Amino acid sequence: MGPLMRERWRRARQGRGQQMFDKPDYALVGVIRIPELEKSPTRAIGRRVLWALFALFVCSLVVYFDRGGYSDGKGEPMTYLDSLYYSTVTLSTTGYGDITPVSESARLINILFVTPLRVLFLIVLIGTTLEVLTERSRQAIKIQNWRNRVRNHTVIVGYGTKGQTATAAIIADGVRPGEVVVVDDDQAALDAAAADGLVTVRGDATKSDVLRLAGMAHAAALVIAANRDDTAVMVTLTARELNPRAKIVAAIRESENTHLMRQSGANSVVVSSETAGRLLGIATITPSVVEVVEDLLSPEEGYAIAEREVDPSEVGGSPAHTRDLVLGVVRDGALHRVGDKQVEEIEIGDRLLYVRQGERG
Incomplete structure (x- = not known):
C-alpha cells in the first residue's frame, strides 16, 4: 500500500476512532463481555428453594413457640400445622387474617422475626428477577475494571x-484465558469464545474504535485469523496505527498478498493455503514428517518449538553446542539459522529458537 493510499485511509478514520471508545461503560454492555464462572440453573433454583423453605421453617417454629399469643378466629389452641399455615400465608404476603397475633409478645415477635423473614422469603422468590435487573450494572462495573487494567494481552x-x-x-503455551481478547462480529463465534473463558468484543476489527475497545493500544500481540485477505490488511493497518510496538501475526490465503501484509506492518505472515498444500505433498511421500511437524506445533504434548534467552554460560559458544537442540538464533529481531556465519558465536542479548519437551511429553 502506497503512502498516498495510506494517508487517505488514515484521514477517512479521523473523527470516528473515538466514537465507540468514549461511550460510558454501561453502554458497552453487550459489546464487551467479560467471562464469568458458569452456574448451573438447576443448582441456582434449588438453592433459592431451600432458602425459602428454611425461612418458612424458622418462621413456623417462632410462631409455634409463642402460639399462646395467637388467635385462630375459632378460639381453639394453635397446633404446629396452624403455625406452618400462618407462616406460609404471612411470608407470601397473602394474609387471610384468620390467624392473628393478639398479645404484645406475639406482635413484637412479628416485628423482630416474622417481618425480616418475610423480606428474606420474597427476596429468595424474586432472586432471579433481581439478578437479571442487576446484571447490566454488574457487567458495566466489570467492563470498567477490565478496561483500566488490561495490559500486555493478546488480541485474536x-x-x-x-x-x-x-x-x-497460545493458552497451551502458558497464557491465561483472561489475557486473551477475541474480536468478531459473529455472535456464535463470540459465544464460543466466551464459553472458553475469553473476553470478547463484538464488532468489525477494521474499525479503530473496535480495536480500541479490545485494548489494542496496550496489547502485546495481535493474531489476525480473518476469512479474507483484504480484511487482514485493513486490520493490520488499523492495529499498527494504534500500537507501533505490538507483534502482529496474520494468516492469509494467497501468497501474492504477503508483501501487502508486510508493508501494512505485520511481523509474521502465514499463508494458510500454501502451508496446508506443502504438508499434503509431504504426506504422500513421508507421512511421518507431517506427524513430527504436528508434534512440534502442539506445545502441550510431545516436543514443541520454543524461544528462550541465552544463558550466560553459553555466550561465546556455538549454537550447535548448547544443551538444547537449537534451530535458530534471533538477533536484533532477525532470525538466523544455525550454521549462518553471522551467528557462529552466541552473543549477549540473543534469543535461541529450540526444541523442548512438551508439557505432557
Whole structure:
C-alpha cells in the first residue's frame, strides 16, 4: 500500500476512532463481555428453594413457640400445622387474617422475626428477577475494571477454526484465558469464545474504535485469523496505527498478498493455503514428517518449538553446542539459522529458537 493510499485511509478514520471508545461503560454492555464462572440453573433454583423453605421453617417454629399469643378466629389452641399455615400465608404476603397475633409478645415477635423473614422469603422468590435487573450494572462495573487494567494481552481477530486453534496454542503455551481478547462480529463465534473463558468484543476489527475497545493500544500481540485477505490488511493497518510496538501475526490465503501484509506492518505472515498444500505433498511421500511437524506445533504434548534467552554460560559458544537442540538464533529481531556465519558465536542479548519437551511429553 502506497503512502498516498495510506494517508487517505488514515484521514477517512479521523473523527470516528473515538466514537465507540468514549461511550460510558454501561453502554458497552453487550459489546464487551467479560467471562464469568458458569452456574448451573438447576443448582441456582434449588438453592433459592431451600432458602425459602428454611425461612418458612424458622418462621413456623417462632410462631409455634409463642402460639399462646395467637388467635385462630375459632378460639381453639394453635397446633404446629396452624403455625406452618400462618407462616406460609404471612411470608407470601397473602394474609387471610384468620390467624392473628393478639398479645404484645406475639406482635413484637412479628416485628423482630416474622417481618425480616418475610423480606428474606420474597427476596429468595424474586432472586432471579433481581439478578437479571442487576446484571447490566454488574457487567458495566466489570467492563470498567477490565478496561483500566488490561495490559500486555493478546488480541485474536476472528474466532473461526484458525482463530480457535491459534488461541488453544497460545493458552497451551502458558497464557491465561483472561489475557486473551477475541474480536468478531459473529455472535456464535463470540459465544464460543466466551464459553472458553475469553473476553470478547463484538464488532468489525477494521474499525479503530473496535480495536480500541479490545485494548489494542496496550496489547502485546495481535493474531489476525480473518476469512479474507483484504480484511487482514485493513486490520493490520488499523492495529499498527494504534500500537507501533505490538507483534502482529496474520494468516492469509494467497501468497501474492504477503508483501501487502508486510508493508501494512505485520511481523509474521502465514499463508494458510500454501502451508496446508506443502504438508499434503509431504504426506504422500513421508507421512511421518507431517506427524513430527504436528508434534512440534502442539506445545502441550510431545516436543514443541520454543524461544528462550541465552544463558550466560553459553555466550561465546556455538549454537550447535548448547544443551538444547537449537534451530535458530534471533538477533536484533532477525532470525538466523544455525550454521549462518553471522551467528557462529552466541552473543549477549540473543534469543535461541529450540526444541523442548512438551508439557505432557
